[in-house]
Amino acid sequence: MNLYAIRAIYKFEMSRTFRTLMQSIASPVLSTSLYFIVFGTAIGSRMGNIDGISYGAFIIPGLVMLSLLSESISNASFGIFFPKFSGTIYEVLSAPVSSMEIVIGYVGAAATKSVTLGLLILLTAQLFVDYHIQHPVWMLAFLILTAITFSLFGFIIGIWADDFQKLQVIPLMVITPLTFLGGAFYSISMLPQPWQTLTLFNPVVYLISGFRWAFYGVADVNVAVSLGMTLVFLLICLTTVWWIFRTGYRIRT
């Protein structure tokens, strides 16, 4: 195991975050705060409770997930796309590092960033909404698992993308709609049929539901199913990454 290499990649990626602190931390925290102000404080006071939880508190897990998913994907995809784009990837490819070490370095850094970001958003939420977390350990577990899974997914996008448009298209056209429709702002039991059934094909439903359970002990789907689905996504991403390195897809000519 080339621990020095993992550390070098991790440090490099983290220092990129600190260089771009405004963009990578401050701006997602700000935009999520705006959601809290608009939906939580302003509109929320006119909304009824959902599952016995005030609307402002109800949307917290969903909003954290929203940022977590998009930031994990964009951090990880940019982290590997940019060296490919600028040509500096030659160094990683010619170094005595295994594909697993490369993944741990890049994905580890991206996941660290988005977990940090998720916790920062939770802290910020305290300023606007009163909430408490029933299962903090499970909350962290869901946070970390989701961050890793979607950082892996971002890493895959970063390798697949050969221009900036492709880099953006999946987060914007697929992930954002799935998150908004995944129960971030409502409980899926509020949906009429057939949408209530159809929405179960949206993987983000399971992430948000499990995460909300960790906060308030209520969930749209059974928490065991949520956890199971999260692990399935993780496995799918791991398998894809393994395949990418095995075949050298879009990395080694």
Add this chain to the structure above:
Amino acid sequence: MPSIIRVSGLTKTYASGFSALQGIDLDIQQGEIFALLGPNGAGKTTLISIICGISSPSEGSVLADGFDIVKDYRAARSKIGLVPQELCSDAFENVWSAVNFSRGLFGKPSNPAYIEKLLRQLSLWDKKDAQMRELSGGMKRRVMIAKALSHEPDILFLDEPTAGVDVELRKDMWQMVRELREQGVTIILTTHYIEEAEEMADRIGVIRQGKILLVEEKQALMDKLGSKQLSIRLQQPISEIPEDLAEFNLQLDDEGSNLSYCYDSRQEGDSIARLLRKLTKQGLEIRDLNSSESSLEDIFVSLVHEKEQ
């Protein structure tokens, strides 16, 4: 001398069907400076990319210091440093962390004293805190060299090290390469400048269209490259070369109005003067003189023809 790199039967065929390397066999000896000479698109960079692990070979094998570059990639790659042809860098990274990053990537514990020595050697020390985007092209090239040397490799690949580099930096670079060789580093450089190969290399390999045409000691190849041709246009055409001029092995062409004389520019002393005197003595009037050096391209062409015959 033992070979530190052994390339056998190496081929590279891209998915498009283009065959970049067609069965390369090459031995690089420990401690030498080897220049790989060839026109653009000959396969120089492809060959280097495969040895360094950036591309995968289609067939054949490469041993670096006895380690297979695919099976024992960790051991093989940690011996090798690469300065690629393209200047590429992370624009916002500073020099110090860029070079330390490379050392870590190659599995070496940090060693600030060594990196400092390296940066001083390359006149980069006062730029250590500068971001890459603030550096000139020449400075960036130095940083790429520092990155390649950051993990103290035994083998250094320099892909077109002096392309687009000013005279001063070129001289510095040649000096640095010599010093590295004295420290026991084996150096493989690619170039399409013959002077560069002449200045630096112990041995030269010529590659064209994915094939190694020859590998020779520099001196032997330079002798071939040293030949020049003198064309003498005559006022009046002649039907045959006068006996008196037999020693020069002249060729008569262009319907008797042109004499060609091949000579070695470095060995012949006064032969041209003697030839001209004899021509005058024979009463041949000269209308024009033109001497031409065989260019690298000529050598390639003649090499290719030799192979074909």
